[in-house]
Amino acid sequence: MAKYLMMRKVSLFSNLIRNMSKVLELIIERRSIKNFNKNFKISSKDIIKIFETIRMSPTSFNLQPFKVYYVSNIDIREELSPICWNQDSITSSSGLLVWTVNKEDYLRNYYIKNQIRWLADGNDNRIERVTNGLKIVVDDRKIRYEEWAIRQCYITLGCIMPVIKELDLDSCPIEGFLTDKVNDVFNKHKVYNSKNETIALVCAIGKRLEEQNTNFLKNKKRLPMEDLFKTI
Numbered sequence: 001m002a003k004y005l006m007m008r009k010v011s012l013f014s015n016l017i018r019n020m021s022k023v024l025e026l027i028i029e030r031r032s033i034k035n036f037n038k039n040f041k042i043s044s045k046d047i048i049k050i051f052e053t054i055r056m057s058p059t060s061f062n063l064q065p066f067k068v069y070y071v072s073n074i075d076i077r078e079e080l081s082p083i084c085w086n087q088d089s090i091t092s093s094s095g096l097l098v099w100t101v102n103k104e105d106y107l108r109n110y111y112i113k114n115q116i117r118w119l120a121d122g123n124d125n126r127i128e129r130v131t132n133g134l135k136i137v138v139d140d141r142k143i144r145y146e147e148w149a150i151r152q153c154y155i156t157l158g159c160i161m162p163v164i165k166e167l168d169l170d171s172c173p174i175e176g177f178l179t180d181k182v183n184d185v186f187n188k189h190k191v192y193n194s195k196n197e198t199i200a201l202v203c204a205i206g207k208r209l210e211e212q213n214t215n216f217l218k219n220k221k222r223l224p225m226e227d228l229f230k231t232i
């Protein structure tokens with residue numbers, strides 16, 4: 001009886017918070033889809049909405065230190081498949097969002113300097129403040145600028161996932177790729193120059209296969225609240 005009451009309490013609680021936010025509902029409902037409908041093509045209108053979400057996402061010092069390519073070309077995706085752990089989503093999705101960042105030296109000596117100058121409208125005081133602020137952040141975290149840039153890509157990934165769900169589309173973030181080999185493929189196809197640029201993150205987008213296991217879609221395993229949070 002006590003167990004039943006406890007379960008009922010949890011279910012009432014999750015219904016209550018679900019009703020409080022449309023975005024929360026989308027986050028709860030979305031899943032990382034492994035098998036997509038090969039015949040489905042995302043409209044260019046929806047692609048623009050996803051791009052705009054990435055563009056409007058927050059980044060450290062507002063520096064947006066990445067580029068995003070949308071790879072729908074199936075020949076390139078087939079070439080990528082074996083170097084992305086042969087994941088079905090690479091070729092069955094409508095396309096791949098591919099984030100790249102500049103490599104360390106180019107990022108520090110060229111991209112960040114230019115971007116700070118642009119953001120600060122050439123104001124020397126502001127340029128110095130942001131340059132020093134960013135240096136303090138990366139030094140304190142003991143990371144390279146390249147790693148700091150990759151972290152910014154993940155923020156935008158978090159922002160697009162509920163938006164993709166709201167568009168009645170599906171997504172699967174992908175870290176399962178071989179960096180150097182993927183860079184070689186994009187270099188060969190002249191997508192970017194891998195001397196200065198490197199892949200950071202991938203997200204497959206499209207429409208899920210309806211035949212996909214419905215249990216998988218429903219059973220979302222997460223740690224209980226009390227293991228994750230503490231208010232002090």
Ligand SMILES: Cc1cc2nc3c(=O)[nH]c(=O)nc-3n(C[C@H](O)[C@H](O)[C@H](O)COP(=O)(O)O)c2cc1C
Nearest residue numbers: 030031032033034087154172173174175176177220
């Ligand atoms: C940064 C990141 C990288 C991921 N990489 C992969 C991947 O390479 N392949 C894959 O099938 N799923 C990948 N996932 C999906 C996770 O496995 C998934 O988010 C997790 O199991 C929770 O499931 P859910 O997203 O359906 O709620 C990745 C997720 C994140 C956030």
